[in-house]
Amino acid sequence: MSKKDLTNNLLKKSKKEPKLIFQEKVKCPRCGSLSLIVREYIYTIPYFGDILLTEGFCKKCGYKFRDVKVLDASRPKKVVVEVHGEDELRYLIVKSATSAIKIKEKGYKMLPGPASVGFITTVEGILLRFLEATKVACKGRELEPGCKENLDWLKKAVDGYEEFTLVLCDFEGTSSVKGEKTHEVPIDNECEELKSESLSYLHKK
Numbered sequence: 183m184s185k186k187d188l189t190n191n192l193l194k195k196s197k198k199e200p201k202l203i204f205q206e207k208v209k210c211p212r213c214g215s216l217s218l219i220v221r222e223y224i225y226t227i228p229y230f231g232d233i234l235l236t237e238g239f240c241k242k243c244g245y246k247f248r249d250v251k252v253l254d255a256s257r258p259k260k261v262v263v264e265v266h267g268e269d270e271l272r273y274l275i276v277k278s279a280t281s282a283i284k285i286k287e288k289g290y291k292m293l294p295g296p297a298s299v300g301f302i303t304t305v306e307g308i309l310l311r312f313l314e315a316t317k318v319a320c321k322g323r324e325l326e327p328g329c330k331e332n333l334d335w336l337k338k339a340v341d342g343y344e345e346f347t348l349v350l351c352d353f354e355g356t357s358s359v360k361g362e363k364t365h366e367v368p369i370d371n372e373c374e375e376l377k378s379e380s381l382s383y384l385h386k387k
């Protein structure tokens with residue numbers, strides 16, 4: 183089981199048979215042919231209850247995407263998790279494709295965009311994704327100051343030796359964090375900034 187992504191693991195524990203609620207063949211955003219099959223299912227999983235799983239697969243070019251949304255009626259919100267050690271690293275997160283995540287102290291960000299996906303993970307899993315991305319970005323430059331500092335910090339954080347703040351901006355009310363030491367506030371400037379960053383990124387493409 184990948185620590186980075188617990189989606190399949192939790193889907194397997196669905197209390198009910200997954201229910202197919204939508205299926206359609208649409209135009210593929212990558213190759214343009216009408217061979218992208220989109221399917222939506224409702225699963226009833228531990229911790230989060232009913233969730234909507236959207237999967238798309240293009241038979242022609244192999245393009246695929248996945249999104250996960252909690253179906254509990256919820257408002258857009260900002261969730262703040264103060265991480266002090268291993269307990270908080272185990273908090274479960276449904277991160278839908280339209281949500282943004284930021285590690286406040288380090289400025290690491292996951293922005294919503296055309297390539298973003300939804301998944302279920304833990305706080306540790308989020309760190310592992312940042313670690314993986316940093317390893318790729320720093321390939322061959324691991325000892326350079328910026329790279330070394332970030333790689334060292336992320337490895338220590340994964341092991342529970344760093345304190346930090348994880349911010350999840352849930353613009354559609356489709357994400358969720360399960361853990362005691364979390365607090366929810368309305369969407370604020372910090373979230374709006376992440377949103378405009380992802381929009382300007384879209385604009386540049």
Ligand SMILES: [Zn+2]
Nearest residue numbers: 210213240243
């Ligand atoms: Zn395609």
